[in-house]
Every structure is written in C-alpha cells, then in structure tokens.
Amino acid sequence: xxxxxxxxxxxxxxxxxxxxxxxxxxxxxxxxxxxxxxxxxxxxxxxxxxxxxxxxxxxxxxxxxxxxxxxxxxxxxxxxxxxxxxxxxxxxxxxxxxxxxxxxxxxxxxxxxxxxxxxxxxxxxxxxxxxxxxxxxxxxxxxxxxxxxxxxxxxxxxxxxxxxxxxxxxxxxxxxxxxxxxxxxxxxxxxxxxxxxxxxxxxxxxxxxxxxxxxxxxxxxxxxxxxxxxxxxxxxxxxxxxxxxxxxxxxxxxxxxxxxxxxxxxxxxxxxxxxxxxxxxxxxxxxxxxxxxxxxxxxxxxxxxxxxxxxxxxxxxxxxxxxxxxxxxxxxxxxxxxxxxxxxxxxxxxxxxxxxxxxxxxxxxxxxxxxxxxxxxxxxxxxxxxxxxxxxxxxxxxxxxxxxxxxxxxxxxxxxxxxxxxxxxxxxxxxxxxxxxxxxxxxxxxxxxxxxxxxxxxxxxxxxxxxxxxxxxxxxxxxx
Amino acid sequence: xxxxxxxxxxxxxxxxxxxxxxxxxxxxxxxxxxxxxxxxxxxxxxxxxxxxxxxxxxxxxxxxxxxxxxxxxxxxxxxxxxxxxxxxxxxxxxxxxxxxxxxxxxxxxxxxxxxxxxxxxxxxxxxxxxxxxxxxxxxxxxxxxxxxxxxxxxxxxxxxxxxxxxxxxxxxxxxxxxxxxxxxxxxxxxxxxxxxxxxxxxxxxxxxxxxxxxxxxxxxxxxxxxxxxxxxxxxxxxxxxxxxxxxxxxxxxxxxxxxxxxxxxxxxxxxxxxxxxxxxxxxxxxxxxxxxxxxxxxxxxxxxxxxxxxxxxxxxxxxxxxxxxxxxxxxxxxxxxxxxxxxxxxxxxxxxxxxxxxxxxxxxxxxxxxxxxxxxxxxxxxxxxxxxxxxxxxxxxxxxxxxxxxxxxxxxxxxxxxxxxxxxxxxxxxxxxxxxxxxxxxxxxxxxxxxxxxxxxxxxxxxxxxxxxxxxxxxxxxxx
Numbered sequence: 004x005x006x007x008x009x010x011x012x013x014x015x016x017x018x019x020x021x022x023x024x025x026x027x028x029x030x031x032x033x034x035x036x037x038x039x040x041x042x043x044x045x046x047x048x049x050x051x052x053x054x055x056x057x058x059x060x061x062x063x064x065x066x067x068x069x070x071x072x073x074x075x076x077x078x079x080x081x082x083x084x085x086x087x088x089x090x091x092x093x094x095x096x097x098x099x100x101x102x103x104x105x106x107x108x109x110x111x112x113x114x115x116x117x118x119x120x121x122x123x124x125x126x127x128x129x130x131x132x133x134x135x136x137x138x139x140x141x142x143x144x145x146x147x148x149x150x151x152x153x154x155x156x157x158x159x160x161x162x163x164x165x166x167x168x169x170x171x172x173x174x175x176x177x178x179x180x181x182x183x184x185x186x187x188x189x190x191x192x193x194x195x196x197x198x199x200x201x202x203x204x205x206x207x208x209x210x211x212x213x214x215x216x217x218x219x220x221x222x223x224x225x226x227x228x229x230x231x232x233x234x235x236x237x238x239x240x241x242x243x244x245x246x247x248x249x250x251x252x253x254x255x256x257x258x259x260x261x262x263x264x265x266x267x268x269x270x271x272x273x274x275x276x277x278x279x280x281x282x283x284x285x286x287x288x289x290x291x292x293x294x295x296x297x298x299x300x301x302x303x304x305x306x307x308x309x310x311x312x313x314x315x316x317x318x319x320x321x322x323x324x325x326x327x328x329x330x331x332x333x334x335x336x337x338x339x340x341x342x343x344x345x346x347x348x349x350x351x352x353x354x355x356x357x358x359x360x361x362x363x364x365x366x367x368x369x370x371x372x373x374x375x376x377x378x379x380x381x382x383x384x385x386x387x388x389x390x391x392x393x394x395x396x397x398x399x400x401x402x403x404x405x406x407x408x409x410x411x412x413x414x415x416x417x418x419x420x421x422x423x424x425x426x427x428x429x430x431x432x433x434x435x436x437x438x439x440x441x442x443x444x445x446x447x448x449x450x451x452x453x454x455x456x457x458x459x460x461x462x463x464x465x466x467x468x469x470x471x472x473x474x475x476x477x478x479x480x481x482x483x
Numbered sequence: 484x485x486x487x488x489x490x491x492x493x494x495x496x497x498x499x500x501x502x503x504x505x506x507x508x509x510x511x512x513x514x515x516x517x518x519x520x521x522x523x524x525x526x527x528x529x530x531x532x533x534x535x536x537x538x539x540x541x542x543x544x545x546x547x548x549x550x551x552x553x554x555x556x557x558x559x560x561x562x563x564x565x566x567x568x569x570x571x572x573x574x575x576x577x578x579x580x581x582x583x584x585x586x587x588x589x590x591x592x593x594x595x596x597x598x599x600x601x602x603x604x605x606x607x608x609x610x611x612x613x614x615x616x617x618x619x620x621x622x623x624x625x626x627x628x629x630x631x632x633x634x635x636x637x638x639x640x641x642x643x644x645x646x647x648x649x650x651x652x653x654x655x656x657x658x659x660x661x662x663x664x665x666x667x668x669x670x671x672x673x674x675x676x677x678x679x680x681x682x683x684x685x686x687x688x689x690x691x692x693x694x695x696x697x698x699x700x701x702x703x704x705x706x707x708x709x710x711x712x713x714x715x716x717x718x719x720x721x722x723x724x725x726x727x728x729x730x731x732x733x734x735x736x737x738x739x740x741x742x743x744x745x746x747x748x749x750x751x752x753x754x755x756x757x758x759x760x761x762x763x764x765x766x767x768x769x770x771x772x773x774x775x776x777x778x779x780x781x782x783x784x785x786x787x788x789x790x791x792x793x794x795x796x797x798x799x800x801x802x803x804x805x806x807x808x809x810x811x812x813x814x815x816x817x818x819x820x821x822x823x824x825x826x827x828x829x830x831x832x833x834x835x836x837x838x839x840x841x842x843x844x845x846x847x848x849x850x851x852x853x854x855x856x857x858x859x860x861x862x863x864x865x866x867x868x869x870x871x872x873x874x875x876x877x878x879x880x881x882x883x884x885x886x887x888x889x890x891x892x893x894x895x896x897x898x899x900x901x902x903x904x905x906x907x908x909x910x911x912x913x914x915x916x917x918x919x920x921x922x923x924x925x926x927x928x929x930x931x932x933x934x935x936x937x938x939x940x941x942x943x944x945x946x947x948x949x950x951x952x953x954x955x956x957x958x959x960x961x962x963x
Contacts, residue, residue: 034604037558038591043604046549046619053550069526070533075555075593075624075641078517094583099593101578102628102640111518113555113579113593124514124523133815139526144555144624148582160582161555335613 010347014282019226023277024155030285030348032276033155040153040160044269047348050293051272052163055191056142059165059267062187066180068138068167073120075143077112081119085245088118091212095147097160113146118213118238118264121168122246125260132172132252135260140167156273157230157483164268170248170260174239177261181218181235184265188220188233191267196275197288197399198222199407200232201478203454208438211264215239221453221478223410224277227427229453229480232274233267278403279372285349286372288399289392296321296328296388297350298366301338301357314356317366317384324385326392346371351392354384370395420467420479424448427481431459434477435466444468450479490827494762499706503757504635510765510828512756513635520633520640524749527828530773531752532643535671536622539645539747542667546660548618548647553600555623557592561599565725568598571692575627577640593626598693598718598744601648602726605740612652612732615740620647636753637710637963644748650728650740654719657741661698661715664745668700668713671747676755677768677879678702679887680712681958683934688918691744695719701933701958703890704757707907709933709960712754713747758883759852765829766852768879769872776801776808776868777830778846781818781837794836797846797864804865806872826851831872834864850875900947900959904928907961911939914957915946924948930959 011029013021027033032048044052060070076099083089098110114120121139128134142165153159167184171177185202192200200220210217214236223229242248243259252258279286289295298321300314311332318330329350331341338355345353355367365378368388372395379387407429414420414432423430430450434440441452444467459476466473491509493502507513512528524532540550556579563569578590594600601619608614622645633639647664651657665682672680680700690697694716703709722728723739732738759766769775778801780794791812798810809830811821818835825833835847845858848868852875859867887909894900894912903910910930914920921932924947939956946953 034607036554036600036603037561038554038556041554041556043554043600044552046551049551050549052552069530071526071529072524072532072624072643074516074518074521074523075626076518076521081517096583097579098581099577100580101590103574103576103630110581120516120523123516127514133813144552146555150583163552333613 010343011282011284015225015280019277020154022282023226026276026280026285027155032285035155038160040149040158042155042159044163047293048272051275051287051291052269054291055195055267055271056165058195059187059191060142063140063167063184066138066183067136068140068169070141071139072141072143073114073117073124075114077114077117077120079109079112081123082112084119084123085213085242087241088213092116092147095149097146097148114143115145115147116264116266117141117143117145117166118168118242119246122242122248122262125168125170126246126248129170129248129250129260131250132258134250136169136171136176138167138169140165154273154483156276157270162268162270164266166264166266168262168264170243170262172250172252172258172260174261177263178237181237181263181265184235184263185218185220188235188265188267192220192222192232192271192274193400195288195290196271196278197396197403198232198271198274198278199400199404201454201456201458203456203459203478205234205454206434206436206441206452206475206477208441209452209454211236213238213241214264215241219454222274223407223429223480224274225406226277227410227481229429229451229482230270230274231453231482232271233265235265236263238262238264279399280349283343284347286399287349287351289351289396292349292351293327294329294348294350295326295392296352296354297341297345298328298330298354298356299338299341299345300330300332301355303358306358306361310356310358310361313361313381317354317356317381320385321388324389326388351395352388354388372399414467417467420444420450421448424450424479424481430479431456431476432467432479433462433464433473434475435469435471436474436477437469437471440466440469440471444479448479449481451482453478453480453482490823491762491764495705495760499757500634502762503706506756506760506765507635512765515635518640520629520638522635522639524643527773528752531755531767531771532749534771535675535747535751536645538675539667539671540622543618543620543647543664546618546663547616548620548649550621551619552621552623553594553597553604555594557594557597557600559589559592561603562592564599564603565693565722567721568693572596572627575629577626577628594623595625595627596744596746597621597623597625597646598648598722599726602722602728602742605648605650606726606728609650609728609730609740611730612738614730616649616651616656618647618649620645634753634963636749636756642748642750644746646744646746648742648744650723650742652730652732652738652740654741657743658717661717661743661745664743665698665700665715668715668745668747672700672702672712672751672754673880675768675770676751676758677876677883678712678751678754678758679880679884681934681936681938683936683939683958685714685934686914686916686921686932686955686957688921689932689934691716693718693721694744695721699934702754703887703909703960704754705886706757707890707961709909709931709962710750710754711933711962712751713745715745716743718742718744759879760829763823764827766879767829767831769831769876772829772831773807774809774825774828774830775806775872776832776834777821777825778808778810778834778836779818779821779825780810780812781835783838786838786841790836790838790841793841793861797834797836797861800865801868804869806868831875832868834868852879894947897947900924900930901928904930904959904961910959911936911956912947912959913942913944913953914955915949915951916954916957917949917951920946920949920951924959928959929961931962933958933960933962
C-alpha cells in the first residue's frame with residue numbers, strides 16, 4: 004500500500020465532512036472509483052465488516068436462519084408486483100438494457116433489495132403449514148442509483164448488507180422475530196461498534212415501502228446528522244398477497260403467511276468511524292478492529308538486536324493470546340513516524356519497547372483513544388493487553404453515550420424544536436405521527452422523523468408542530 | 484420448503500442432463516428464476532459453498548492474502564484498457580444504461596471479472612517496492628451474459644466466486660504463487676468435493692484474456708463433458724503496463740510488478756453433483772455436506788416414547804461430536820417415505836432406530852453412497868459415525884478416480900482420437916499446442932483442448948492432428 008506520510012489536515016470540529024473523507028482515505032479504508040457513489044472497501048475496512056458478519060451470522064443461525072443466494076437481476080414484472088414497493092424503489096433502480104452486443108427485450112433491474120425475487124420463490128416453496136416458518140438470509144451487494152451527493156459508506160450507489168426474509172404462520176411469531184432481530188442490531192452497534200442507538204418504530208411516513216410497519220435503530224453522529232442504522236420490518240401479509248404466497252393451514256384452509264424482512268449494511272461502519280475517530284485519524288473499537296496492537300521497537304545501534312529479539316517475543320506471545328498484533332520493525336522509518344502512522348490507521352494499542360524499558364523489564368502501552376501511557380511488565384503483557392482492549396471497548400461506548408446524551412434535547416415548543424434543529428441536536432418531541440405533519444416538520448426545520456423510541460414515555464398533550472393530539476414521542480434530527 | 488414426494492424420474496445413465504436438473508431441483512438445491520441463466524442458490528446448496536469458502540479463505544489468509552470489496556460496476560473506459568482482455572470479455576458483458584429514470588451518459592459494465600477495476604486501484608497503491616507484494620481477494624458475484632444454453636451452476640449468467648489479485652516485485656515470486664494456489668484448488672476438489680482433477684497449463688488458445696499463461700485444474704464429469712474447475716493465471720506485466728502500475732525499485736528505478744489472478748467458482752459444485760449423485764438423488768461428500776446424518780425413529784404405538792427418547796439422545800450425542808445431524812421425528816410421514824426423502828436430499832448417513840434395535844442396544848447406520856447397512860452399538864455411535872463419514876469421503880474420491888481413469892484414453896492416431904471423442908472420453912494426445920490446430924481439433928472432433936497436464940510425460944513424436952512436432956501432451960474432451 005502506498006505510504007501516506009501526511010496526517011489529517013482538517014479538524015473534526017471544524018469541517019467534519021472533509022475530515023471524514025480524509026480519515027477514510029488516509030487510513031486506507033476506502034478508495035474512490037470513476038463511478039460516482041461506488042467505492043472500494045479496502046482490506047482494513049472490509050475486515051471490520053467481516054467481524055460484523057461473523058457475529059451476526061452466528062446469532063441468526065442460532066435462530067434457525069439459513070443463508071442462501073438470490074440473483075442480482077430482477078425482472079421488471081416482479082419488481083412491479085407490490086404497488087407501494089415499486090413506487091418506493093423505482094426512482095433509484097439501475098437498469099441493465101444490453102447483454103453483450105444485443106439490446107434486451109425488457110430491461111432488468113439490478114436488485115435494490117430482494118423482497119420481490121425472494122417472495123416469488125416463496126410462493127413456490129410455501130405450500131403447507133409444515134413449510135413454515137421459513138427463515139432465509141443473504142449477504143450481498145445491492146444497488147440504489149441515488150442522485151444525492153454521495154457520502155462514502157453512508158450514502159452511495161452500491162453497498163453491502165445482509166437481508167433476512169422470513170415467513171410465519173402467525174402474526175405473533177413474526178412480530179416477536181421483528182424485536183429479536185432489532186435487539187441483535189442494537190447489540191451489533193453497542194457491543195461491537197460501540198455506537199449507542201435508539202430502538203423504536205418508524206412513523207408511517209418513514210416505513211419501508213410495502214411494510215405494515217418498520218422498526219429501526221437510530222443514532223445521531225458527531226456530524227449532527229442522524230443515520231438510520233438498521234431496520235427490521237414487519238410486512239404483514241402485503242407481499243404474501245401480492246405474490247400469492249398461500250399455504251394450507253392445519254384445518255385445510257388457504258392462508259397467507261406473515262412476513263418480515265430485516266437488514267444491516269456497511270453504513271454501520273460509517274457511523275462507527277464518525278463516532279470514534281479523531282484529529283489524528285482512525286479509532287476503532289477492539290471487537291471489530293483489524294489491528295489490536297502494534298509493537299514498535301525503539302532501537303539504537305548498540306542494543307538493537309536485544310530489543311528486536313524481545314519485540315518479536317512479545318508479538319508472538321500476544322498473538323498466541325488471540326490479540327491481532329503486528330511487529331513494525333521497518334528500518335527505514337523512525338519510531339515517531341510509525342507512531343503517527345499507526346495513530347492514523349487506528350491500531351488500538353501501541354506498544355513501545357526501548358532499551359530503557361528493557362532494563363526495567365517493561366514496555367509502554369499507549370491507548371489509541373485516550374493517548375494514555377501505561378508501563379506494563381513484559382511478563383504481564385499477555386494478561387494486561389486483552390484487559391486494556393476490553394476496557395477501551397467499554398470506554399468508547401460510555402463516552403459515545405455521554406456525547407449522545409449531551410446532544411439530546413426535549414423540545415417543548417416549536418420554537419425550541421427549531422432552535423435545536425439548527426444546533427443539530429437529537430430532538431425528542433410530542434408527535435401526532437401523521438405523514439403531512441412529518442413533512443412540514445422536515446421542510447420547516449430540516450429535521451426528519453427518525454423513529455418513535457420504545458424507551459420514550461407515553462404521549463402527553465399536543466403534537467409539537469400541528470398541535471393535534473400527540474400520538475407518540477418521536478425523535479427527530481437532520482439526517483444523511 | 485415444499486415437500487417433493489416424487490423422486491428422480493430419469494436415470495443418470497439414460498439422460499444425464501435431465502437427471503442433473505431433476506437432482507438440483509428435487510433435492511432443493513436450486514430454483515430457476517424468470518431471468519434465463521440466473522438461478523437461486525437454495526440454503527442446502529449455499530451451505531456447501533460456505534464450506535468451500537471457509538476452507539479456502541483460511542488457507543489464503545495463511546498466505547497473507549486479505550479480503551476486500553471492489554465495485555460491481557466498471558466504467559467502459561477501464562474495461563477497454565487491456566486490449567486482449569476487452570476482446571475476450573466484451574461479447575458477454577451486461578451493461579447498465581439507465582439509473583432511476585435517467586439515461587446514463589456512458590453505459591457501465593457489470594463486472595464479468597475485476598482485473599480492470601482492481602488494477603486501476605493498484606496503480607495508485609503501488610508506488611514503492613515496499614508496497615509489494617500486494618495480495619487481495621474478494622468473494623463476489625460476477626455476471627457473464629452468455630448466449631449458450633445455460634446449465635445450472637456449470638454455465639449461467641451470474642455466478643459466485645472468489646477472485647484473487649496479487650502483484651509481486653519478481654516474476655519468480657509470482658510464478659511460485661500460481662502453483663501454490665493451483666495446489667489449493669486441487670485440494671478443494673479432491674479433499675473437499677471428492678472430485679479428481681488434473682493440473683496443467685492451458686494451451687495458448689485457451690489462456691485467460693490478457694494473461695501470459697494460465698494454469699487450471701480440469702476434470703471430465705460423468706456427462707462426458709469436461710469442466711474447467713478453477714484457474715490460476717500469471718499475468719506477467721501485461722496489465723501492469725496497460726494500467727501503468729509502476730513502482731520504484733530498491734535502486735530507485737521505475738519497474739512494473741508481475742501479477743497473478745486466480746479464481747474458483749460455484750461451478751465446482753456442479754461438477755461435484757454430477758460426479759457423486761445417483762438415480763435416487765443427491766450424494767454429497769461429508770466435508771461439504773449440509774447434513775451428515777439423519778436419525779429416523781421407527782415407532783409403533785407401544786414403545787413410541789422409548790424409541791423417541793433414545794433417538795433424541797443419539798442426536799444430541801452426535802451433535803456434540805460435531806456431526807451435522809437432524810432428528811426426523813415428523814409424525815405424518817412413514818419411515819419409508821423419510822428414507823426416500825433423505826436419499827433424494829443427500830444426507831450422508833441414515834440412522835434407523837426401531838424397537839428391535841433398541842432391544843439389541845444398537846442402531847442401523849446406512850451409508851448414502853453405497854447403501855450398506857451397518858448395525859452400530861448405541862454407545863459406539865459417537866465414535867463410529869465420524870469414522871464412517873471419513874471413510875465415505877475417501878471412498879467417494881477413490882471411486883471417482885477409478886471412473887476418471889476408466890474414461891481416460893491415450894490416442895495414438897487421429898482416428899483413435901475421433902473415436903474417443905465420440906465416446907466422450909478424456910483423451911491424452913501429442914499436441915503442437917498451436918491455436919490453429921486447437922481449433923481444427925475442436926471443429927472436427929468436438930473435443931476441446933483442456934490443459935497440458937504437469938503429470939504428463941515429455942512430448943514425443945508428432946502432433947495428433949497437424950503432424951508437426953509435438954510440443955506437449957495435452958488432454959482433450961467435449962466440454963460445457
């Protein structure tokens with residue numbers, strides 16, 4: 004990889020958009036391509052996605068979900084079957100119109116999401132109540148030909164995700180699963196990515212095209228813009244009816260199953276990077292970090308071999324302990340240069356080892372997020388480094404939570420709401436949940452309805468905007 | 484899943500094409516879609532691909548290869564940069580020409596393979612000899628808009644694969660890697676899929692578009708058609724020059740790296756299914772099988788509970804032993820019906836447990852491939868079933884090898900060659916390796932040049948077809 008000697012040139016607090024793009028590029032996480040909105044996920048970024056995949060995949064397999072693969076290409080006819088769904092997605096579908104040198108008779112959609120192609124198959128596979136439940140997931144790329152300005156990972160034309168598609172005999176089972184999956188998503192964000200999220204149900208205006216209702220985990224990022232982090236939809240029988248998914252129930256009668264779909268995408272990594280990284284570069288929570296520790300020997304001619312020997316030993320010991328560790332023994336860079344490079348690239352802990360440390364039988368461990376230096380006895384490294392990583396994981400979430408709390412305000416009047424929106428806060432407010440009101444809130448304040456948090460108190464009084472009776476407490480913010 | 488009560492209605496020996504499609508559909512491995520050449524990989528098929536992925540991914544990570552993700556969409560300009568490459572792929576590229584409701588200014592290719600988009604990035608990333616080697620892999624879907632009649636898994640318009648792309652400072656390192664990867668591919672086929680393959684170098688007419696040379700593992704399937712199972716290409720400096728990938732070597736001079744690309748696809752699963760499956764349905768080698776054992780209780784009213792209790796116990800014990808096992812305790816099917824179903828779906832071992840067996844403290848283990856019944860003491864199941872699976876894995880490869888040997892002939896004259904081609908044999912013959920001769924062999928006999936096996940003896944005498952001096956022993960067969 005090309006060596007970026009230059010650090011981040013913009014402060015996070017001054018121009019977070021430019022800072023974000025610099026972190027992504029200089030920490031060698033992404034590369035732009037000539038197709039707008041399509042980026043390269045470089046190995047160090049992709050490794051983080053692999054960690055999410057591994058954890059989530061194991062969890063859903065415990066629930067009896069099986070992986071499969073459905074085609075990238077969806078015939079126009081299928082995409083159009085569920086009326087709300089096609090309306091929602093048609094404006095951003097990429098169409099293949101030529102194969103080799105021949106024009107196609109009918110253009111073919113590149114999947115923006117796979118409900119239609121999957122449910123067409125479900126109509127064949129679900130014949131009897133014994134075929135239910137069916138729980139299938141796929142890890143794939145999807146394409147949404149957006150025209151808004153792209154933001155890498157957050158808004159682009161191609162992204163990676165998983166999409167789960169399940170069907171049940173009863174509404175109750177389906178609705179229970181919606182919540183089980185939503186909780187898994189919360190755990191991905193809070194336990195793996197150290198990003199606090201708020202679980203809730205989407206207001207009708209924001210629900211997935213074709214769903215009965217959508218649930219989501221939402222967060223406000225340090226840019227002051229919210230990110231819809233992952234969604235778990237209850238589709239009711241809408242798609243089942245549109246796609247004629249019918250089965251014989253136990254009494255021999257025809258019935259439609261109840262369906263869910265749910266997804267989390269690489270967008271989650273964008274939120275994580277926005278949260279934890281700083282003016283020196285990338286900060287990654289240890290549970291998804293491609294590199295936990297980098298050992299940097301500080302050598303002088305005299306005792307070079309001795310220091311190097313010990314550095315190798317440390318590296319090996321940590322490796323055996325399951326720490327993802329690298330020995331940076333490159334000769335042509337100074338220790339100081341390496342410190343900067345690994346801060347930029349987000350190694351969780353830097354372990355410095357010089358001749359003076361060796362005399363004391365210790366190394367200096369420096370945490371990437373706090374910069375705190377801790378001398379650690381060499382024979383205690385294999386115990387203390389994993390503990391330090393655990394602590395870092397927890398601390399990142401705590402300070403992220405603190406920050407999110409500090410940005411959350413309850414608006415008691417429309418004036419307070421508008422002020423808070425200007426200040427890019429996460430706004431809690433009484434809400435009638437009506438589509439028209441959601442639009443006018445967005446138009447007049449720039450803040451969008453995110454979800455109606457499950458943790459909120461019961462509605463009380465009147466809607467912040469239209470003054471009609473409040474139906475729920477909603478959260479609002481500017482968003483990507 | 485819908486229950487297919489009906490078995491395979493065509494014999495493998497009578498109409499293997501129809502038999503193959505029936506196995507794929509009735510064993511619930513694939514589903515067709517409305518887009519010709521695009522199939523659904525159902526969970527039981529996808530699980531086999533996951534096993535290949537897991538094994539191969541671990542192996543290449545040991546070699547220092549990192550995973551990444553490059554965009555699905557490739558600008559036309561990039562695809563056209565390497566002259567041979569674009570010639571090879573242009574006839575089968577799918578083109579996106581519309582995004583949402585707008586026509587694109589320039590059509591965009593859906594990746595048929597990713598050399599071009601990856602090497603455009605390598606040109607940015609490789610600046611110094613210190614940036615080498617670079618070893619990146621991706622597990623993705625690719626699209627080739629073929630016009631030949633599709634055969635599921637073997638020839639289609641979308642398939643799943645991994646593509647590795649590496650760059651080295653020296654030709655020697657690159658060429659060594661070509662062989663290391665080829666050996667890994669051989670192991671995927673022989674050790675995981677129990678499919679014997681022949682390693683060799685491709686004749687120039689068959690090499691990858693843009694490569695210096697290509698190596699491959701090849702096999703003849705029981706349909707009498709050969710499948711190119713996986714390829715490992717040495718690209719030399721061809722792409723490096725076309726994409727201006729240049730670095731400063733240790734002496735400060737500009738140099739182009741030497742590159743490789745290599746891939747194995749879901750086609751491998753097609754070859755495996757053709758090899759081992761039989762008139763009763765699917766047979767899968769245990770190492771990639773989604774289901775190792777199915778426990779089928781044979782109950783009568785009298786001692787139903789006792790048998791069921793023991794069946795559950797067995798299942799749990801085997802599970803703990805790492806055996807992928809299922810207890811089929813469905814009430815509404817007879818044991819006989821279940822035997823047929825699990826033969827169709829390829830459970831490696833059926834474990835029958837009836838009241839008489841219980842009296843003898845045994846169960847009957849029936850191997851899917853041989854049908855051989857073995858009584859096994861209940862307290863020995865956890866030892867014997869894994870051993871039986873190992874044996875089955877080995878036996879499948881041995882009999883596949885035997886079959887392949889029986890189909891291999893050495894042709895000493897053009898008449899013999901033509902006869903063998905008609906009989907759908909794998910033909911070994913002296914070969915000048917020239918493009919024109921390869922074409923005329925293909926045209927006149929229907930057999931294609933597969934590769935020049937590394938295991939073959941030195942060339943001797945004259946080319947089987949053109950009578951010019953032989954350059955190598957080649958293998959030939961009709962192919963998919």
